Amino acid sequence: MTPASFAGVQTPKARVGRKALWDRDTIIQAIQEWVALYGEPPRAADWNPSSARWSGQEWRVERYRAGRADGTPWPALNAAKRPFGGSLVAAVRAAGFEPAKPGPKRRTDVDLAQADRAVISPEGRAMLEAALAEAREAGRSVAALxxxxxxxxxxxxxxxxxxxxxxxxxxRTPKVVRERVVDDAELRRARTAAEKAAARVATLRDELASARMDAAEARTAAGRLASRLERAEATVADLRTQRRDLRAQLDDALHESAGLDRLLTEARAAGAAAAAETVVVQAEAPEAAVVREALADAAAARRAAEQADARAARADRELRETVAAVRGEPRRLAPEELAELRADGPAGPAVLAAALQDLAAARRHGGEQRLAAALRRVAEAAVTWQERI
Structure with a gap:
């Protein structure tokens, strides 16, 4: 039986009874076989299970332990580098490939196969599971089609x-004219059925192509949502850390201000005790300037803390809106958005009159839900007009 080959390179036969010896040719063959199997040149962690396990990439260990197609193991990292002067990059280039760039992949690249091993929040887990469920459903549709x-x-x-x-x-030459007529009719029916079947096959091919495109789009959307979720969680964590730091600075400033207030009180008491002197010099105590500076620092820290709280709240709201959009839930307006709508939205007698007309129409033809919605619009128009007056 002809041995298996990868990318035009014939794999060496399994060695029995002695340890495999690696030279330049066998290393080049192993690299070419690796590229044919996995679509990329091997990295240092691919042929060094200890390094892959230390970096948390267990899938590289499993791929290395699976071995080659003929049952022989992959070369170790040191054995692969030894014939090329201790450089895996030189070995990959000698095999005719461009080595991968050093360092981890970009943060925006998300491996869906490793998504279950990531530590994310419950909201992020829900978003990712929803996107993966959509991708699985698209895959099932493709299989059914x-x-x-x-x-x-x-x-x-x-x-x-x-x-x-x-x-x-x-x-064939028919014996009876009636039989020939029946055969012609059967031939026409067979042609019609074949044409319908061909049209049905073409329709199913179009549906299959569309379903495959939907599945690819769902997988792409899942990757984008996972990246967006990771960036949002990092932003929220940074804002929360900044808020904690600002609050700590505010507490320190308030504590220092309280101590300076005590010093100022003691200085004023000492000045009152020495008021019996004839010449009285009125001057601002040096502690007062320090107190004012501490109060200004405390006010600045308080404003910075409020700004950090606002940014953190805005980031949390954006995260909730993203989760709601993935789950298909209606988005609720925040109190500040409601206040902005009340301040900037239309108001006046025309709006109230239109709401009353909708209420009359709902009473005549609508159900309970339409009537409740019309009553709500009348109340909103009345309250908005009252606030504008």
């Missing part, structure tokens, strides 16, 4: 066989 297409193709082949049989039967 493929099965349906196979059945339609089988049916088309059967009808084509029946049509060919009818044509062969029609070529």
């Amino acid at each position: 493929e099965a349906k297409l196979e059945r339609a193709q089988a049916r088309a082949r059967d009808l084509a066989d029946q049509r060919d049989a009818a044509r062969r039967e029609a070529r």
Whole structure:
């Protein structure tokens, strides 16, 4: 039996009874076989299980332990580098490939196969599970359409066989004119059925192509949502840390201000005790300037803390809006958004009159939900007009 080959390179036979010896040719063959199997040149962690396990990439260890197609193991990292002067990059280039760039992949690249091992929040887990469920559903639709297409193709082949049989039967010399007429009618029916089957096969192929595109888009959306969620969580964590730091600075400033207030009180008491002197010099105590500076620092720290709280709240709101959009839930307006709508939205007698007309129409023709919505619009128009007056 001819041994298996990868990318035009014949793999060496399994060695029995002695340890494999690696030289330049066998290392180059192993690299070419690795590229044919996994689509990329090997990295240092691919052939060094200890390094892969230390970096948390267990899938590289599993891929290394799976071995080659002929049952022999992959070369170790040191054995692969030894014939090339201790450089895996030189070995990869000698095999005719461009080595991968050093360092980890970009943060925006998300491996969906490793998504379950990531530590994310419950909201992020819900978003990712929803996107993956959508991708799985698209994959199931593709499988169902493929099965349906196979059945339609089988049916088309059967009808084509029946049509060919009818044509062969029609070529024969009939004994009775009635039999020939029946054969012609059967031939027309077979042709019609074959044409319908061909049209059905074309339709199913179009549906299958569309379903495959939907599945690819769902997988892409899952990757984008995972990246967006990771960036949002990092932003929220940074803002919360900044808020804690600002609050700590505010507490320190307030504590220092309290101590300076005590010093100022003691200085004023000492000045009152020495008020018996004839010459009284009125001057601002040096502690007062320090107190004012501490109060200004405390006010600045308080404003910075409020700004950090606002940014953290805005980031939390954006995260909740993203989760709601993925789950398909309606978004609730924040109190500041409601206040902005009340301040900037339309108001006046025209709005109230339109709301009353909707209420009258709902009473005549609408149900309970429409009537409740009309009453709510009347109340909002009245309250908005009252606040504008």
